[in-house]
Amino acid sequence: MSTPSAGHTSPLSSNFKLAKAHCVAIDEGRHRLLSRRIANDEPDLLQLLTDVLALGDRVTWGIDLADGGAALAITLLLDHEQPVHYISGRAIHRASQSYRGEGRTDAKDAAIIADQVRVRRDLHPLRATHDTVADLKILTARRLDLVADRTRTINRLRAQLTGIFPGLERALDLTNTGPLVLLTGYQTPAALRRTGKTRLKTWLRNRRVLRADQLTETALEAAMRQHTSLPGEKLTAQMVHTLAAEVMALNQQIAEIDKTIGARFREHQAYEVITSMPGLGVILGAEFIACAGGDLDAIGSSRRLTGIAGLAPVPKDSGRISGNMRRPHRYHRRLLRVFSLSAQVAARSCPTSRTFYERKRSEGKSHKQAVLALARRRLDVLWALIRDQRTFTVEPPQRGPAAA
Secondary structure (H helix, E strand, O other): OOOOEOOOOOOOOOOOOOOOEEEEEEEEOOEEEEEEEOOOOOOOOHHHHHHHHOOOOOOEEEEOOOOOHHHHHHOOOHHHHOEEOOOOOHHHHHHOOOOOOOOOHHHHHHHHHHHHHHHHOOOEOOOOOOOOHHHHHHHHHHHHHHHHHHHHHHHHHHHHHHHHHHHHHOOOOOHHHHHHHHHHHOOHHHHHHHHHHHHHHHHHOOOOOOOOHHHHHHHHHHHHHOOOOOOOOOHHHHHHHHHHHHHHHHHHHHHHHHHHHHHHHOOOOHHHHOOOOOOOHHHHHHHHHHOOOOOOOHOOOOOHHHHHHOOOOOEEEEEEEEEOOEOOOOHHHHHHHHHHHHHHHHHHHOOOHHHHHHHHHHOOOOOOEEEHHHHHHHHHHHHHHHHHHOOOOOOOOHHHHHHH
Protein backbone atom coordinates (compact mmCIF):
# COMPACT_ATOMS: atom_id res chain seq x y z
CA MET A 1 0.00 0.00 0.00
CA SER A 2 1.25 3.48 -0.75
CA THR A 3 0.92 6.50 1.49
CA PRO A 4 1.32 10.26 1.76
CA SER A 5 4.44 12.15 2.70
CA ALA A 6 4.56 15.30 4.71
CA GLY A 7 7.11 18.05 5.00
CA HIS A 8 7.58 21.21 7.03
CA THR A 9 8.56 24.28 5.06
CA SER A 10 10.20 26.61 7.56
CA PRO A 11 11.71 26.31 10.04
CA LEU A 12 10.92 22.60 10.00
CA SER A 13 10.36 20.26 7.04
CA SER A 14 8.66 16.98 7.75
CA ASN A 15 7.66 14.44 5.10
CA PHE A 16 5.23 11.64 5.61
CA LYS A 17 5.06 8.55 3.40
CA LEU A 18 2.36 6.00 3.94
CA ALA A 19 3.51 3.58 1.24
CA LYS A 20 3.45 0.24 2.96
CA ALA A 21 2.72 2.08 6.17
CA HIS A 22 5.94 4.01 6.72
CA CYS A 23 6.31 7.66 7.65
CA VAL A 24 9.46 9.77 7.63
CA ALA A 25 9.78 13.38 8.78
CA ILE A 26 12.80 15.57 8.04
CA ASP A 27 13.67 19.20 8.69
CA GLU A 28 15.18 21.77 6.34
CA GLY A 29 18.64 20.41 7.06
CA ARG A 30 17.52 16.89 6.01
CA HIS A 31 17.80 15.65 9.59
CA ARG A 32 15.43 12.79 10.22
CA LEU A 33 13.01 13.71 12.97
CA LEU A 34 10.61 10.80 12.73
CA SER A 35 10.56 7.35 11.11
CA ARG A 36 7.67 5.05 11.91
CA ARG A 37 5.69 2.17 10.45
CA ILE A 38 1.97 2.66 10.80
CA ALA A 39 -1.24 1.02 9.64
CA ASN A 40 -3.60 2.56 7.13
CA ASP A 41 -6.13 3.08 9.90
CA GLU A 42 -7.81 6.28 11.04
CA PRO A 43 -6.68 6.24 14.73
CA ASP A 44 -3.06 5.54 13.73
CA LEU A 45 -3.13 8.22 11.03
CA LEU A 46 -4.58 10.80 13.39
CA GLN A 47 -1.96 9.98 16.00
CA LEU A 48 0.76 10.33 13.37
CA LEU A 49 -0.69 13.68 12.31
CA THR A 50 -0.57 14.86 15.92
CA ASP A 51 3.03 13.72 16.34
CA VAL A 52 4.18 15.34 13.09
CA LEU A 53 2.47 18.65 13.88
CA ALA A 54 4.23 18.63 17.24
CA LEU A 55 7.57 18.78 15.41
CA GLY A 56 6.88 22.18 13.85
CA ASP A 57 4.22 24.74 13.11
CA ARG A 58 4.38 24.64 9.30
CA VAL A 59 4.10 21.32 7.53
CA THR A 60 4.02 20.27 3.88
CA TRP A 61 2.80 16.78 3.10
CA GLY A 62 3.71 14.67 0.08
CA ILE A 63 2.20 11.47 -1.26
CA ASP A 64 2.90 9.04 -4.09
CA LEU A 65 -0.75 8.09 -4.61
CA ALA A 66 -3.60 10.45 -5.40
CA ASP A 67 -6.43 8.05 -4.54
CA GLY A 68 -7.06 4.37 -3.92
CA GLY A 69 -5.26 3.05 -0.86
CA ALA A 70 -4.17 6.53 0.17
CA ALA A 71 -7.68 8.03 0.05
CA LEU A 72 -8.17 7.80 3.81
CA ALA A 73 -4.88 9.54 4.60
CA ILE A 74 -5.48 12.27 2.00
CA THR A 75 -9.00 12.95 3.27
CA LEU A 76 -7.84 13.20 6.87
CA LEU A 77 -5.05 15.60 5.93
CA LEU A 78 -7.32 17.82 3.84
CA ASP A 79 -10.00 17.79 6.55
CA HIS A 80 -7.35 19.14 8.94
CA GLU A 81 -6.41 21.85 6.39
CA GLN A 82 -2.98 20.39 5.70
CA PRO A 83 -1.28 21.11 2.33
CA VAL A 84 -0.76 17.85 0.44
CA HIS A 85 1.32 17.46 -2.73
CA TYR A 86 1.41 14.53 -5.12
CA ILE A 87 4.62 13.04 -6.52
CA SER A 88 4.40 10.14 -8.93
CA GLY A 89 6.02 6.77 -8.37
CA ARG A 90 8.07 7.21 -11.54
CA ALA A 91 9.44 10.53 -10.27
CA ILE A 92 10.37 8.86 -6.99
CA HIS A 93 12.11 6.01 -8.81
CA ARG A 94 14.15 8.40 -10.93
CA ALA A 95 14.99 10.60 -7.98
CA SER A 96 16.21 7.57 -6.00
CA GLN A 97 19.07 7.15 -8.48
CA SER A 98 20.59 10.41 -7.21
CA TYR A 99 20.66 9.20 -3.60
CA ARG A 100 23.40 7.08 -2.07
CA GLY A 101 23.04 3.31 -2.04
CA GLU A 102 21.22 0.84 -4.28
CA GLY A 103 19.05 -0.76 -1.61
CA ARG A 104 15.36 -0.03 -1.45
CA THR A 105 13.24 0.00 1.70
CA ASP A 106 10.00 1.63 2.73
CA ALA A 107 11.92 3.96 5.00
CA LYS A 108 14.24 5.02 2.17
CA ASP A 109 11.36 5.63 -0.21
CA ALA A 110 9.61 7.71 2.45
CA ALA A 111 12.78 9.74 3.03
CA ILE A 112 13.15 10.39 -0.71
CA ILE A 113 9.56 11.64 -0.93
CA ALA A 114 10.19 13.87 2.09
CA ASP A 115 13.31 15.33 0.54
CA GLN A 116 11.67 15.85 -2.85
CA VAL A 117 8.76 17.73 -1.29
CA ARG A 118 11.31 19.80 0.64
CA VAL A 119 13.18 21.01 -2.46
CA ARG A 120 10.63 20.93 -5.27
CA ARG A 121 8.13 23.70 -5.92
CA ASP A 122 6.39 22.20 -8.96
CA LEU A 123 4.49 19.37 -7.28
CA HIS A 124 0.76 19.12 -7.85
CA PRO A 125 -1.33 20.13 -4.81
CA LEU A 126 -4.21 17.83 -3.96
CA ARG A 127 -7.65 19.22 -3.21
CA ALA A 128 -10.81 17.77 -1.76
CA THR A 129 -12.76 15.86 -4.40
CA HIS A 130 -16.42 16.62 -4.97
CA ASP A 131 -18.73 13.65 -4.51
CA THR A 132 -19.87 13.80 -8.15
CA VAL A 133 -16.29 13.73 -9.41
CA ALA A 134 -15.38 10.88 -7.05
CA ASP A 135 -18.38 8.88 -8.27
CA LEU A 136 -17.46 9.50 -11.91
CA LYS A 137 -13.91 8.31 -11.27
CA ILE A 138 -15.23 5.07 -9.79
CA LEU A 139 -17.86 4.54 -12.49
CA THR A 140 -15.65 5.31 -15.48
CA ALA A 141 -12.85 3.12 -14.13
CA ARG A 142 -15.33 0.29 -13.64
CA ARG A 143 -16.64 0.78 -17.17
CA LEU A 144 -13.12 0.53 -18.59
CA ASP A 145 -12.65 -2.74 -16.70
CA LEU A 146 -15.92 -4.12 -18.07
CA VAL A 147 -15.06 -3.10 -21.63
CA ALA A 148 -11.64 -4.75 -21.31
CA ASP A 149 -13.28 -7.91 -19.92
CA ARG A 150 -15.71 -7.93 -22.85
CA THR A 151 -12.88 -7.59 -25.36
CA ARG A 152 -10.97 -10.47 -23.78
CA THR A 153 -14.07 -12.65 -23.67
CA ILE A 154 -14.92 -11.94 -27.32
CA ASN A 155 -11.38 -12.86 -28.32
CA ARG A 156 -11.66 -16.14 -26.41
CA LEU A 157 -15.04 -16.78 -28.02
CA ARG A 158 -13.58 -16.21 -31.49
CA ALA A 159 -10.71 -18.57 -30.77
CA GLN A 160 -13.01 -21.35 -29.55
CA LEU A 161 -15.49 -20.94 -32.40
CA THR A 162 -12.70 -20.94 -34.99
CA GLY A 163 -11.59 -24.31 -33.61
CA ILE A 164 -14.87 -26.04 -34.58
CA PHE A 165 -16.70 -23.77 -37.01
CA PRO A 166 -14.35 -21.26 -38.72
CA GLY A 167 -16.87 -20.35 -41.41
CA LEU A 168 -19.42 -19.13 -38.87
CA GLU A 169 -16.80 -17.19 -36.92
CA ARG A 170 -15.77 -15.43 -40.12
CA ALA A 171 -19.36 -14.59 -41.05
CA LEU A 172 -20.57 -13.26 -37.68
CA ASP A 173 -19.90 -9.93 -36.00
CA LEU A 174 -19.61 -11.01 -32.38
CA THR A 175 -19.88 -7.45 -31.11
CA ASN A 176 -23.59 -7.51 -31.98
CA THR A 177 -26.30 -9.08 -29.84
CA GLY A 178 -27.92 -11.19 -32.58
CA PRO A 179 -24.91 -13.45 -33.29
CA LEU A 180 -24.34 -13.88 -29.55
CA VAL A 181 -27.93 -15.03 -29.06
CA LEU A 182 -27.47 -17.47 -31.93
CA LEU A 183 -24.33 -18.95 -30.32
CA THR A 184 -26.13 -19.53 -27.03
CA GLY A 185 -28.36 -22.00 -28.85
CA TYR A 186 -26.40 -23.30 -31.83
CA GLN A 187 -22.64 -23.73 -32.08
CA THR A 188 -22.01 -26.47 -34.67
CA PRO A 189 -22.84 -26.82 -38.39
CA ALA A 190 -24.73 -30.07 -37.81
CA ALA A 191 -27.01 -28.46 -35.21
CA LEU A 192 -27.85 -25.61 -37.57
CA ARG A 193 -28.61 -27.95 -40.47
CA ARG A 194 -30.87 -30.12 -38.31
CA THR A 195 -32.83 -27.07 -37.14
CA GLY A 196 -33.56 -25.76 -40.60
CA LYS A 197 -34.39 -22.32 -41.88
CA THR A 198 -37.96 -21.96 -40.60
CA ARG A 199 -37.32 -23.20 -37.06
CA LEU A 200 -34.11 -21.20 -36.70
CA LYS A 201 -35.81 -18.01 -37.89
CA THR A 202 -38.67 -18.54 -35.43
CA TRP A 203 -36.23 -19.29 -32.62
CA LEU A 204 -34.35 -16.02 -33.24
CA ARG A 205 -37.53 -13.95 -33.54
CA ASN A 206 -38.85 -15.33 -30.26
CA ARG A 207 -35.72 -13.93 -28.65
CA ARG A 208 -36.26 -10.54 -30.32
CA VAL A 209 -33.20 -10.70 -32.53
CA LEU A 210 -33.09 -7.90 -35.10
CA ARG A 211 -32.79 -8.92 -38.76
CA ALA A 212 -33.45 -12.56 -37.90
CA ASP A 213 -33.95 -13.40 -41.61
CA GLN A 214 -30.50 -12.16 -42.57
CA LEU A 215 -28.80 -13.86 -39.61
CA THR A 216 -30.56 -17.14 -40.43
CA GLU A 217 -29.37 -17.05 -44.03
CA THR A 218 -25.79 -16.26 -42.95
CA ALA A 219 -25.65 -19.05 -40.36
CA LEU A 220 -27.17 -21.73 -42.62
CA GLU A 221 -24.94 -20.76 -45.53
CA ALA A 222 -21.90 -21.27 -43.29
CA ALA A 223 -23.32 -24.59 -42.02
CA MET A 224 -23.81 -25.89 -45.55
CA ARG A 225 -20.14 -25.26 -46.33
CA GLN A 226 -18.86 -27.49 -43.51
CA HIS A 227 -19.84 -31.16 -43.08
CA THR A 228 -16.81 -32.31 -41.10
CA SER A 229 -17.04 -32.80 -37.33
CA LEU A 230 -13.82 -31.72 -35.63
CA PRO A 231 -12.17 -33.29 -32.55
CA GLY A 232 -13.42 -31.88 -29.24
CA GLU A 233 -16.44 -30.34 -30.91
CA LYS A 234 -18.94 -31.18 -28.16
CA LEU A 235 -16.89 -29.70 -25.32
CA THR A 236 -15.88 -26.67 -27.38
CA ALA A 237 -19.52 -26.04 -28.25
CA GLN A 238 -20.32 -25.88 -24.53
CA MET A 239 -17.52 -23.36 -24.02
CA VAL A 240 -18.80 -21.26 -26.95
CA HIS A 241 -22.25 -21.23 -25.33
CA THR A 242 -20.77 -20.14 -21.99
CA LEU A 243 -18.57 -17.43 -23.50
CA ALA A 244 -21.43 -16.02 -25.60
CA ALA A 245 -23.60 -15.80 -22.49
CA GLU A 246 -20.75 -14.04 -20.66
CA VAL A 247 -20.41 -11.43 -23.41
CA MET A 248 -24.15 -10.77 -23.30
CA ALA A 249 -23.99 -10.37 -19.53
CA LEU A 250 -21.08 -7.93 -19.87
CA ASN A 251 -23.03 -5.96 -22.48
CA GLN A 252 -25.90 -5.68 -20.00
CA GLN A 253 -23.57 -4.52 -17.22
CA ILE A 254 -21.99 -1.90 -19.48
CA ALA A 255 -25.43 -0.63 -20.53
CA GLU A 256 -26.48 -0.31 -16.89
CA ILE A 257 -23.31 1.50 -15.83
CA ASP A 258 -23.67 3.84 -18.81
CA LYS A 259 -27.08 4.86 -17.47
CA THR A 260 -25.59 5.43 -14.01
CA ILE A 261 -22.74 7.50 -15.46
CA GLY A 262 -25.18 9.60 -17.46
CA ALA A 263 -27.39 10.27 -14.44
CA ARG A 264 -24.42 11.20 -12.24
CA PHE A 265 -22.74 13.31 -14.91
CA ARG A 266 -25.90 15.40 -15.37
CA GLU A 267 -25.48 16.59 -11.78
CA HIS A 268 -22.12 18.19 -12.60
CA GLN A 269 -22.16 21.94 -13.21
CA ALA A 270 -20.21 21.62 -16.49
CA TYR A 271 -22.46 18.95 -18.01
CA GLU A 272 -24.23 21.25 -20.48
CA VAL A 273 -20.98 22.93 -21.48
CA ILE A 274 -19.02 19.73 -22.06
CA THR A 275 -21.72 17.84 -23.94
CA SER A 276 -22.31 20.82 -26.22
CA MET A 277 -18.92 20.12 -27.83
CA PRO A 278 -19.31 17.97 -30.98
CA GLY A 279 -17.81 14.54 -30.38
CA LEU A 280 -17.96 14.76 -26.59
CA GLY A 281 -20.91 12.71 -25.44
CA VAL A 282 -21.90 11.59 -21.99
CA ILE A 283 -19.30 8.82 -21.59
CA LEU A 284 -16.28 10.74 -22.91
CA GLY A 285 -17.42 13.87 -21.08
CA ALA A 286 -17.65 11.95 -17.82
CA GLU A 287 -14.19 10.48 -18.43
CA PHE A 288 -12.83 13.97 -18.97
CA ILE A 289 -14.21 15.10 -15.61
CA ALA A 290 -12.84 11.97 -13.93
CA CYS A 291 -9.37 12.41 -15.45
CA ALA A 292 -9.13 16.19 -14.98
CA GLY A 293 -10.42 16.01 -11.41
CA GLY A 294 -13.35 18.33 -12.04
CA ASP A 295 -11.39 21.39 -10.87
CA LEU A 296 -9.61 23.17 -13.71
CA ASP A 297 -8.39 25.88 -11.34
CA ALA A 298 -6.04 23.30 -9.84
CA ILE A 299 -4.53 22.68 -13.29
CA GLY A 300 -4.04 26.37 -13.95
CA SER A 301 -4.12 26.76 -17.73
CA SER A 302 -5.08 25.03 -20.95
CA ARG A 303 -1.39 24.85 -21.84
CA ARG A 304 -0.68 22.73 -18.79
CA LEU A 305 -3.70 20.54 -19.46
CA THR A 306 -2.35 20.03 -22.97
CA GLY A 307 0.91 18.81 -21.50
CA ILE A 308 -0.86 16.48 -19.08
CA ALA A 309 -2.89 15.00 -21.95
CA GLY A 310 0.23 14.45 -24.07
CA LEU A 311 -0.97 16.73 -26.88
CA ALA A 312 1.96 19.16 -26.70
CA PRO A 313 5.30 18.20 -28.29
CA VAL A 314 8.41 18.52 -26.13
CA PRO A 315 11.83 19.79 -27.29
CA LYS A 316 14.65 17.37 -27.97
CA ASP A 317 17.66 19.68 -28.27
CA SER A 318 21.28 18.86 -27.61
CA GLY A 319 24.37 20.97 -28.22
CA ARG A 320 24.19 22.69 -31.58
CA ILE A 321 21.04 20.79 -32.53
CA SER A 322 17.92 22.76 -31.72
CA GLY A 323 14.35 23.00 -32.87
CA ASN A 324 13.68 19.27 -32.70
CA MET A 325 10.34 18.27 -31.20
CA ARG A 326 9.03 14.83 -30.21
CA ARG A 327 5.98 13.21 -28.68
CA PRO A 328 6.07 13.16 -24.85
CA HIS A 329 6.55 9.86 -23.03
CA ARG A 330 4.91 10.88 -19.77
CA TYR A 331 1.27 11.88 -20.01
CA HIS A 332 -2.22 10.87 -18.90
CA ARG A 333 -3.21 8.02 -21.22
CA ARG A 334 -6.92 8.15 -20.46
CA LEU A 335 -7.05 11.92 -21.00
CA LEU A 336 -5.32 11.56 -24.36
CA ARG A 337 -7.83 8.84 -25.25
CA VAL A 338 -10.75 11.17 -24.45
CA PHE A 339 -9.52 13.96 -26.72
CA SER A 340 -8.33 11.64 -29.50
CA LEU A 341 -11.61 9.73 -29.72
CA SER A 342 -13.72 12.89 -29.53
CA ALA A 343 -11.58 14.51 -32.24
CA GLN A 344 -12.08 11.52 -34.56
CA VAL A 345 -15.84 11.66 -34.02
CA ALA A 346 -15.91 15.43 -34.53
CA ALA A 347 -13.88 15.15 -37.73
CA ARG A 348 -16.74 13.09 -39.18
CA SER A 349 -19.76 14.87 -37.70
CA CYS A 350 -18.75 18.52 -37.22
CA PRO A 351 -18.12 20.66 -40.35
CA THR A 352 -15.75 22.99 -38.51
CA SER A 353 -13.63 20.13 -37.18
CA ARG A 354 -13.76 18.40 -40.57
CA THR A 355 -12.42 21.53 -42.26
CA PHE A 356 -9.56 21.80 -39.77
CA TYR A 357 -8.72 18.10 -40.17
CA GLU A 358 -8.70 18.29 -43.98
CA ARG A 359 -6.51 21.40 -43.89
CA LYS A 360 -3.93 19.53 -41.81
CA ARG A 361 -4.05 16.58 -44.22
CA SER A 362 -3.52 18.96 -47.16
CA GLU A 363 -0.43 20.29 -45.37
CA GLY A 364 1.08 16.82 -45.55
CA LYS A 365 0.17 15.64 -42.05
CA SER A 366 -0.67 12.00 -41.50
CA HIS A 367 -4.08 10.96 -40.18
CA LYS A 368 -2.67 10.56 -36.66
CA GLN A 369 -0.94 13.94 -36.73
CA ALA A 370 -4.07 15.66 -38.03
CA VAL A 371 -6.22 14.05 -35.30
CA LEU A 372 -3.76 15.12 -32.59
CA ALA A 373 -3.68 18.67 -33.96
CA LEU A 374 -7.47 18.75 -33.95
CA ALA A 375 -7.55 17.33 -30.41
CA ARG A 376 -5.16 20.08 -29.28
CA ARG A 377 -7.35 22.78 -30.80
CA ARG A 378 -10.50 21.29 -29.29
CA LEU A 379 -8.88 21.14 -25.84
CA ASP A 380 -8.27 24.89 -25.97
CA VAL A 381 -11.88 25.47 -27.04
CA LEU A 382 -13.25 23.25 -24.26
CA TRP A 383 -11.09 25.02 -21.68
CA ALA A 384 -12.44 28.41 -22.80
CA LEU A 385 -16.04 27.14 -22.73
CA ILE A 386 -15.72 25.82 -19.18
CA ARG A 387 -13.91 28.97 -18.06
CA ASP A 388 -16.60 31.24 -19.52
CA GLN A 389 -19.48 28.89 -18.63
CA ARG A 390 -21.00 28.92 -22.10
CA THR A 391 -21.97 26.24 -24.57
CA PHE A 392 -20.32 25.56 -27.92
CA THR A 393 -21.37 27.54 -30.98
CA VAL A 394 -19.92 27.43 -34.47
CA GLU A 395 -19.52 31.21 -34.55
CA PRO A 396 -17.14 32.67 -31.95
CA PRO A 397 -18.69 34.98 -29.34
CA GLN A 398 -18.69 38.66 -30.11
CA ARG A 399 -16.83 41.05 -27.86
CA GLY A 400 -16.92 44.76 -27.31
CA PRO A 401 -19.79 47.12 -28.20
CA ALA A 402 -21.16 44.72 -30.84
CA ALA A 403 -21.87 42.14 -28.16
CA ALA A 404 -24.16 44.57 -26.39
